[in-house]
Amino acid sequence: MRKIVVDGSNVAGFQRTALIARNGFVESSSGKVKIPTICLEEEAAQKIKEDNESITYRLDRLGIPLIEIATDAGIKSTEHAKEVAAHIGMVLRSVDNVKRGLGTIRQDVNISIEKGARTEIKGFQDLRSIPKVIDFEVSRQLNLIKSNKKISNEVRKAEPDFTTSFLRPLPGSARLYPETDVAPVKITDERIENLRQNLPNRRV
Numbered sequence: 001m002r003k004i005v006v007d008g009s010n011v012a013g014f015q016r017t018a019l020i021a022r023n024g025f026v027e028s029s030s031g032k033v034k035i036p037t038i039c040l041e042e043e044a045a046q047k048i049k050e051d052n053e054s055i056t057y058r059l060d061r062l063g064i065p066l067i068e069i070a071t072d073a074g075i076k077s078t079e080h081a082k083e084v085a086a087h088i089g090m091v092l093r094s095v096d097n098v099k100r101g102l103g104t105i106r107q108d109v110n111i112s113i114e115k116g117a118r119t120e121i122k123g124f125q126d127l128r129s130i131p132k133v134i135d136f137e138v139s140r141q142l143n144l145i146k147s148n149k150k151i152s153n154e155v156r157k158a159e160p161d162f163t164t165s166f167l168r169p170l171p172g173s174a175r176l177y178p179e180t181d182v183a184p185v186k187i188t189d190e191r192i193e194n195l196r197q198n199l200p201n202r203r204v
């Protein structure tokens with residue numbers, strides 16, 4: 001899949017994403033949480049400065065492979081979200097070739113409440129902040145509902161003080177730039193074995 005990028009965070013103008021696994025799950029204290037998809041995607045460039053005339057990006061991270069693990073709506077509370085994120089992080093840190101350290105694993109949280117709007121929150125670095133940021137976002141939407149104000153589907157940023165700030169509208173089916181979807185290709189056991197037999201020598 002090629003996702004169109006309309007800013008300077010990817011000089012190619014699009015980000016590539018490949019579906020690599022489906023229909024998984026993790027165990028938690030509240031039962032199984034399903035993992036519908038795992039994708040391999042490429043990192044965008046990092047924005048480091050912005051003023052009225054220009055935006056500056058660092059390109060050293062552009063194209064780095066990322067694993068995107070998507071859970072379903074089986075997470076039911078703030079502490080449950082923290083637990084599941086910690087469990088997935090532990091599994092990733094148990095794999096030899098996954099990079100470790102602060103900032104190498106990031107969590108995005110999607111929140112939906114009754115009469116509210118789906119909100120995607122980005123920018124979590126510390127697992128301990130997940131319950132606090134979710135609580136703030138739920139309270140923010142509840143206050144808007146009580147005031148009869150419109151709530152829009154949007155992407156927001158988790159701030160250091162556990163509040164959230166607006167980043168951009170959440171894309172929908174009527175988005176200006178549709179993504180180019182390619183049907184999944186099943187990888188056979190024979191192909192996997194052929195790849196295993198022809199791996200290049202690993203440098204340590």
